[in-house]
Amino acid sequence: MVTNGDRLRGGGADVTALDVDAARVALIAENLQRLSRTARLCVGDARDPATFWDGVPFERILVDAPCSSTGVIRRHPDIKLLRRPGDVPAFAAMQLAILRAAVTMLSPGGRMLYSTCSVLREENERVVAALIAAEPSMRPVALPAPWRVPGAIEQAPGVQLLPSGAAGTDGFYYACVEKATTGS
Numbered sequence: 001m002v003t004n005g006d007r008l009r010g011g012g013a014d015v016t017a018l019d020v021d022a023a024r025v026a027l028i029a030e031n032l033q034r035l036s037r038t039a040r041l042c043v044g045d046a047r048d049p050a051t052f053w054d055g056v057p058f059e060r061i062l063v064d065a066p067c068s069s070t071g072v073i074r075r076h077p078d079i080k081l082l083r084r085p086g087d088v089p090a091f092a093a094m095q096l097a098i099l100r101a102a103v104t105m106l107s108p109g110g111r112m113l114y115s116t117c118s119v120l121r122e123e124n125e126r127v128v129a130a131l132i133a134a135e136p137s138m139r140p141v142a143l144p145a146p147w148r149v150p151g152a153i154e155q156a157p158g159v160q161l162l163p164s165g166a167a168g169t170d171g172f173y174y175a176c177v178e179k180a181t182t183g184s
């Protein structure tokens with residue numbers, strides 16, 4: 001989550017990084033130190049901004065959401081054994097709740113990138129469609145050319161990468177949404 005996007009574009013930004021898992025936040029701290037970068041680190045539930053947010057809106061938010069991880073099964077085959085039928089709807093509900101909470105922290109005109117390592121529509125474009133239906137202030141943003149890597153499949157408003165794709169990536173989905181500058 002980024003405030004002061006002008007500095008981001010020019011190099012440097014006020015970054016807040018959040019995870020519900022303290023061990024993951026410790027890893028972020030290690031990576032920041034290694035890369036000589038700084039960020040405000042928070043352990044908290046993204047669905048509950050009151051527990052970690054100081055009320056200053058973010059100009060940019062990346063929601064790299066918890067998901068079924070179906071896009072990385074080739075590297076983690078145990079996922080096929082561990083997933084249960086109810087997991088995907090539960091992930092979709094959590095993803096939507098996280099996105100809706102993030103909308104409250106986004107500044108007018110601010111943009112949010114949603115990503116998952118899932119190949120399932122239920123967790124990807126359907127979650128974004130549900131967000132736009134639930135939050136009239138939000139609209140999809142077309143992804144510019146550099147985001148359209150070889151083999152990427154259009155799944156409006158985002159892009160789906162498959163593990164079998166030309167770019168040789170894991171399965172991954174990303175979509176961008178923007179908050180209206182006024183009104184609704």
Ligand SMILES: C[S@@+](CC[C@H](N)C(=O)[O-])C[C@H]1O[C@@H](n2cnc3c(N)ncnc32)[C@H](O)[C@@H]1O
Pocket residue numbers: 018019020021024044045046047064065066067
């Ligand atoms: C796809 S991973 C993000 C990985 C991260 N971008 C990285 O590079 O390490 C999803 C993360 O969401 C975290 N998470 C799950 N539920 C959460 C919640 N309610 N609030 C905040 N973080 C949550 C998980 O602990 C996990 O680290």
